[in-house]
Amino acid sequence: MKRYAFFISDGTGITAETLGNSLLAQFERLEFERITMPYVDDEEKAHAAVAKMNQAAQDSGQPVILFDTIVNKSIRAIVDSADAFKVDIFATFLAPLEQELGTESSYSVGKSHLATDSHDYQARIDAINFALDNDDGARTRQYAEADIILVGVSRCGKTPTSLYMAMQFGIKAANYPLTEEDMLDLKLPKSLSEHRDKLYGLSIDPDRLALIRSERRANSRYASLKQCYLEVEEVELLYQREQIPYISTTARSIEEIATRILADTGLQRRLKT
């Protein structure tokens, strides 16, 4: 019987989920039934959460694992009454932090933090719009404004990486698809060579590329193993010749690709939090 993991918050629940999933990932052999309950911000919802946890505990024959980030004390008191093993994120860490920082936290005074910050909000929306406007080489005249320009063959992961960098870090990432013509030209297109210091390459295992391309255009030259091997070989030669740093996207999550590029380039996040 799978054990239940609950992520409960009076906000979005994202902190409880992120931390909880990271901790549970350390128990590879176990499987969990995961339930997120965000916006548990009044006593009625707290009682409903308790009922749901108790039902899950009864069904699985074991207390649920509870990751919570509820700030309000009376709501916490209700949630605490469930049949749960509690990983109490805020209570565990905030008291020692208060002592170290020499000040009380909003948590202690029972005030919830407002998540929106207008600078970050605007920077993020601007970056998302930039990524969309400059996706897949759609336009190149805004490259002066780009923080980074991702290059690579078709379907190697440029678009999701650009969007993630915008969404998570507020970084303006353009992306440009390198074609066979670009690679055989033995020089970069002018729109790219003008911004050489912003270029970052993506590469990919050719077998994986053929698989991905086949889902879009099965049995095409474009998706053939031969073509994929050729393009990847050529693009890596181009990266080396032009001294463009690059990373393989194979077997890497979007998060990992994006954060490795940041670590490698020293590019700074544009969002404060």
Add this chain to the structure above:
Amino acid sequence: MKRYAFFISDGTGITAETLGNSLLAQFERLEFERITMPYVDDEEKAHAAVAKMNQAAQDSGQPVILFDTIVNKSIRAIVDSADAFKVDIFATFLAPLEQELGTESSYSVGKSHLATDSHDYQARIDAINFALDNDDGARTRQYAEADIILVGVSRCGKTPTSLYMAMQFGIKAANYPLTEEDMLDLKLPKSLSEHRDKLYGLSIDPDRLALIRSERRANSRYASLKQCYLEVEEVELLYQREQIPYISTTARSIEEIATRILADTGLQRRLKT
């Protein structure tokens, strides 16, 4: 003098950042200089991280605050030697979890977790592509495949919300811009009315909308207060008449809009973690 906060990990650093930022957000009156160091996965990088923390501690005259999620024990030992107040996320919670779950964690045996999961990876990429292909009413013939269709006036937040739902939850979210014509027609376009149960409305404060539109097209009718008030009033009447649930995006982060829609609709995440 601002205090330094370091987020250090042998992986992406995202867990350390998310938890750390949530905890620091509880100290509203304090400002922190934030530094993330991901992929600290060998002793040389660990010593570099220590040097950087010690320098920051010296510059600010106080120990840095350190949030870390390093798994490897010898690397941890080095990082621990820095002049830092340590919030030790894994060490604090994993021992009690091991006891509760009756098994050792990978952390205890010194093994790092691999972040990619092929089912989740593919579901996520598919959802991102779906959001891009079905952005802004670009096409409506894939709506049968959509998990949700966000509707609303131009520039109210549909695109970032769709992309976030795809990226974070693997949910296939289309979005469709409601125009004055749609609203004055007194009935929904057929492409939408066929999928009425998937519709979710976004609304926005008209003053805020005028501000956002002005950044794209200053002094236009489109961005005028009068036009924005008219469109928002009409669209909310439409939602009420057609019994489409809706949420205001004003003063809400993308995370909050997306998670509130999930909570309201009961729509399930398609990613396991």
